[in-house]
Amino acid sequence: MITYVKGELSEVYDNYIVVETGGIGYEMMVPPSIMGALPAVGSDVKIYTYQYVKEDALDLYGFLSRDDLNIFKLLITVNGIGPKGALSILSVITPDDLRLAVLSDDVKRIQSAPGIGAKTAQKLIIELKDKLSLEDVLTRGVSADAAQPLSDGNGPRDEAIEALVALGYSSSEAIRAVRGVELTEDSDGETVLKAALKKLAFM
DSSP states (O other): OOOEEEEEEEEEOSSEEEEEETTEEEEEEOOGGGGGGSOOTTSEEEEEEEEEEETTEEEEEEESSHHHHHHHHHHTTSTTOOHHHHHHHHTTSOHHHHHHHHHTTOHHHHHTSTTOOHHHHHHHHHHHGGGSOHHHHHHTTSOTTTOOOOOTTOSHHHHHHHHHHHTTOOHHHHHHHHHTOOOOTTOOHHHHHHHHHHHHTTO
């Protein structure tokens, strides 16, 4: 199994790239969404890979981060979603957005991916919900000091999310807003709610 390839980015196309290392060029299929984050051709790059073996082909799928790769691996565990389907989803939905969509039952967001219908989106949510963590979503991208864990489902972030949903916001909107609020020792549900409402006003 090839975990990652580190070398020179030698070629870039619409849906795949070529990374050369040790005199060998590795062709990797990648989500179009990462194209803007790639360095210039000729630069060094590290691509995390998934090797897909089938009867008539040996394919490499590439990602800029291990998180992207891990989400890709989760997606292909869903019955009916293969590597190309997973890549299609990640071409329009970031890993964090996908987590939010799954945990908030946002079928329409997942349906926005090419070739993904309502039934497949619902199946994806059902099969992945228990494999994803709300705490991970809330603390991802937040500073280490602010990334305090949830408290048995009753922490200030949870309270704020419940209050926002009760006010008519979708679960996805509530999670997005609350995730950006930094916690202090004095933070309670009301404090987080007020800060989240301010963020929602500018979303």
